[in-house]
Amino acid sequence: MGEFEEFEENPDETYRDSISTINEDGSRVWVYAKKPKGKLYNYRKILSYFFLLLLFGLPHIKIGGEQSFLFNILERKFIIFGKIFWPQDMFIFAVGFIVAVIFIVLFTIIYGRLFCGWVCPQTIFMEMVFRRIEYKIEGDWTHQKKLNKGPWDWNKIWRKTLKHLIFWIISFAIANTFLAYIIGTDELWNIQTDPLGSHIGGLIAILIFATAFYLVFSQLREQVCTTICPYGRLQGVLLDEDSMVVGYDHKRGEGRAKFKKNEDRKAVGKGDCIDCGQCVHVCPTGIDIRNGTQLECINCTACMDACDHIMDSVGLEKGLIRLVSEKGIETRKKFEWTKRVKAYTALLVALVGVLVILLFTRSDFQAVILRQRGTTYQMGEGGMVRNIFEINLTNKTKKNYKIELKLDYPIGDLDLVVNNLILHGQEELKERFVLRLPLSEINNGKLKVDIVVLGNGNEIQRVSTKFIGPML
Numbered sequence: 001m002g003e004f005e006e007f008e009e010n011p012d013e014t015y016r017d018s019i020s021t022i023n024e025d026g027s028r029v030w031v032y033a034k035k036p037k038g039k040l041y042n043y044r045k046i047l048s049y050f051f052l053l054l055l056f057g058l059p060h061i062k063i064g065g066e067q068s069f070l071f072n073i074l075e076r077k078f079i080i081f082g083k084i085f086w087p088q089d090m091f092i093f094a095v096g097f098i099v100a101v102i103f104i105v106l107f108t109i110i111y112g113r114l115f116c117g118w119v120c121p122q123t124i125f126m127e128m129v130f131r132r133i134e135y136k137i138e139g140d141w142t143h144q145k146k147l148n149k150g151p152w153d154w155n156k157i158w159r160k161t162l163k164h165l166i167f168w169i170i171s172f173a174i175a176n177t178f179l180a181y182i183i184g185t186d187e188l189w190n191i192q193t194d195p196l197g198s199h200i201g202g203l204i205a206i207l208i209f210a211t212a213f214y215l216v217f218s219q220l221r222e223q224v225c226t227t228i229c230p231y232g233r234l235q236g237v238l239l240d241e242d243s244m245v246v247g248y249d250h251k252r253g254e255g256r257a258k259f260k261k262n263e264d265r266k267a268v269g270k271g272d273c274i275d276c277g278q279c280v281h282v283c284p285t286g287i288d289i290r291n292g293t294q295l296e297c298i299n300c301t302a303c304m305d306a307c308d309h310i311m312d313s314v315g316l317e318k319g320l321i322r323l324v325s326e327k328g329i330e331t332r333k334k335f336e337w338t339k340r341v342k343a344y345t346a347l348l349v350a351l352v353g354v355l356v357i358l359l360f361t362r363s364d365f366q367a368v369i370l371r372q373r374g375t376t377y378q379m380g381e382g383g384m385v386r387n388i389f390e391i392n393l394t395n396k397t398k399k400n401y402k403i404e405l406k407l408d409y410p411i412g413d414l415d416l417v418v419n420n421l422i423l424h425g426q427e428e429l430k431e432r433f434v435l436r437l438p439l440s441e442i443n444n445g446k447l448k449v450d451i452v453v454l455g456n457g458n459e460i461q462r463v464s465t466k467f468i469g470p471m472l
Contacts, residue, residue, distance in 0.1 A: 253272050391431055404421070
């Protein structure tokens with residue numbers, strides 16, 4: 001043999017050369033997914049409708065007078081569970097982002113791409129809303145094929161018009177819901193009830209967003225999962241032989257052959273797969289799960305329901321397609337809570353716990369005390385040393401507070417430049433104050449003291465600062 005050996009292509013692996021929805025000439029293969037049914041599909045419907053209820057309902061739920069969730073990027077104001085977060089709280093979001101990345105990586109390593117099929121908003125809207133409307137109007141997959149290939153008669157025109165009109169109306173509702181998370185439900189209601197001419201720009205923007213959502217669910221569809229979403233690409237490097245995936249048990253299923261009544265399939269060397277193709281027909285991304293794990297698979301478990309139904313119909317054991325790891329298929333062992341799985345799961349729980357603690361323990365007030373720029377200590381009468389400080393106060397609540405400052409030290413004076421200091425709700429305040437301490441209290445040119453911030457007579461914050469003086 002020469003330096004380079006001739007590569008012989010395995011015809012069984014050619015499906016990995018391109019995604020399932022692209023022809024050899026680069027044109028798109030439109031996916032007609034058969035209407036799924038089964039136990040897992042029913043579970044998915046319940047979970048999906050619960051998440052849809054949360055999505056559309058959360059912006060209208062108020063906690064302590066605040067919208068439960070708000071992500072106002074323009075005003076840099078965020079509300080989570082009724083608590084207001086300002087730019088000063090960005091470290092929490094940084095921690096949250098890190099937790100989210102680690103969570104995705106570890107979750108995928110252990111449980112595969114389960115998120116995509118069961119929780120992802122794209123899948124929930126596509127499979128549980130838009131596709132179900134499509135089934136109601138155009139019929140199941142065979143009827144949809146026939147309708148699309150048929151002439152533009154009255155039957156086709158009214159069905160297509162009704163379907164796309166409903167698609168766009170739902171997309172408009174989705175766009176408004178997302179806008180409610182950004183600008184708030186109260187502001188959104190004001191815009192909706194104001195004269196049309198007052199918000200032309202906003203109307204154009206919401207129409208653009210609604211049309212974008214419409215095109216995603218009417219045209220792009222599964223292409224979002226297979227070519228746009230980066231998570232689908234990432235799973236190739238995150239999954240390993242121990243990861244739980246929707247997998248076809250090739251050990252049990254091969255070789256495939258049509259079912260014959262009263263035949264002992266094992267005796268004639270046949271596998272349990274009767275090659276009915278139902279797992280392919282129901283797949284929303286158009287793959288054949290029997291080819292193995294593929295990036296297009298979103299773990300929706302529709303093929304599991306379809307296969308179990310067929311296995312039950314012909315009297316064979318269910319679970320030919322099931323949630324299993326590649327190692328599980330080879331070793332015939334069920335999923336085990338190994339030390340690795342337990343450790344990763346514990347880490348996931350701990351990370352979420354840290355984030356929850358940060359969210360619920362963060363203060364409604366923030367006070368930062370710094371020495372006034374360009375100043376140092378000044379000597380006064382009676383051996384008193386004077387420092388000038390600036391205090392920056394942030395009120396994350398809606399309540400107004402009369403602010404007073406108190407020195408928590410046995411000796412010394414604190415004077416605010418402004419006597420009547422009011423910190424309004426959801427605002428920031430910057431003011432100066434003068435601190436005087438006896439020279440005898442200062443050790444090696446510095447002294448650490450506590451400043452108590454009082455709001456309406458109650459302590460709302462305590463800040464430590466460094467008082468400086470001459471070196472003795």
